[in-house]
Amino acid sequence: MALVTGGSDGIGREIALQLQAAGANVIVTGRSAEKLQAMAGLGFGTIAGDLSTAAGLDAVVAGVSGKPIALLVNNAGVGAMDYSVDDPANLATAVNCLHTNLDAPIALCAHLIPALRAQPEAAIVNVTSGLAIAPCGSGAVYCATKAGLRAYTQALRYVLKDSNVRVIEALPPVVATNMTAKRDGKKMTAHDCAAEIVRGIRTGKTEINVGMVKMLQLVHSISPALARRIMIKF
Template sequence: MRLAGNTILVTGGGSGIGAGLAAALHRAGNQVVIAGRRQDALESVARRHPGMAYLPLDQSDAGAVRGFADEVVRRHPRLNVLINNAGIMRTEDLRAPDPDVIGDVISTNLLGPLLLTAHLLPALRRRPSAAVVNVTSSLAFVPKAGLPTYCATKAAMHSYTESLRFQLRDSSIRVIEIPPPRVYTDATAGDDYGVGVEGFVRDVVSLLASRPEADEVVVDAATLLRFAERRGDYQKVYAAVNYEESKGTQ
């Protein structure tokens, strides 16, 4: 994926990783469009970066996704990069499950990006160089038991990304996965499992610049979980990730 001269849609662009990626890609010389539920947050980000555009989107609403896709292509016909970043995280106790939480997380984290990708693929296929970038999670590979539906949606997005990449292998569209570690909005926070937003975005952009043909962008802080099974220490890492939950059940 080239890092300049694109028209890029970033979902979940009003805060966190989405806002950070949008700002970095805007500075790199791209036309960036951010989308999200909260118009005030989108406006705040766009004001800080003159020339950045925004459109509201409730990704959990399937009907809204279709209308949004039509609108963003109408307003930005040169759109050639989709970054599926929007998502929500909810803790759950599956001994007393809440169907509303399950539905909200699945519709936002899984159905929403799948539908948006489906609606935008015809436009992306018309561009000589395009990309779909799916922001998943390192928890797709070593789940946190207190976030069961969240982790399941991210694992599903990883699987979908693999299939999408294979089916589009002979097209002009690159399919890239970014599985973040724990990302802190407080720049001073951090631990062995996480990194601040600024550091994460800086590392992602650096890796994309150095490896423009990469199918997956894994920052150092995400490698512990992402490659646990490959290294053969999955059970050890799983126990560490879920240490606090295990203490709570004793």
């Protein structure tokens, strides 16, 4: 059984659909009752919960209590790409981003690792971003959350290295979702992004660089400073 957070829309929805097509029993979380109802109509288990709040997190944990979760996909995320660093009025946006993108995945791992350990084989997939490798100037807080989740994922992988729980990081590029609707330029489809992530899970990868992130990783391996100079203006 798989739990996909933010699984009623965007990349998460496509991951859920592709896992289901591969035979998995999938539960998705989301904030939109309408979108969750649509997913329920497709045969998914659903849990309503805003992961930026303690109540939402508690609802998700309670919703999977006692269930044989073997795959946790921490996909839910919110953007803060127009965050103004000199405007205290934007701090609520920053806090929401931090809670959803970083605090919630850490909390869900803490709550669900015992259940994952009870399965013969299990995995955690933390969806970060190419911006976790090198940040862009237009999204300081968003980049910080994804870089923080990347560091947590790498440390968690080491902690669980002798267990049955595989820890995977998926790093998407810019993907065509509601979050990026106002951003110009080339975007990967959510379907194609999810396909690379699901393929990486099935083939045993621990780090899944999706689309153009492969090139960014190559540049970063040669010169981290060059990667930062390229991405900071993105």
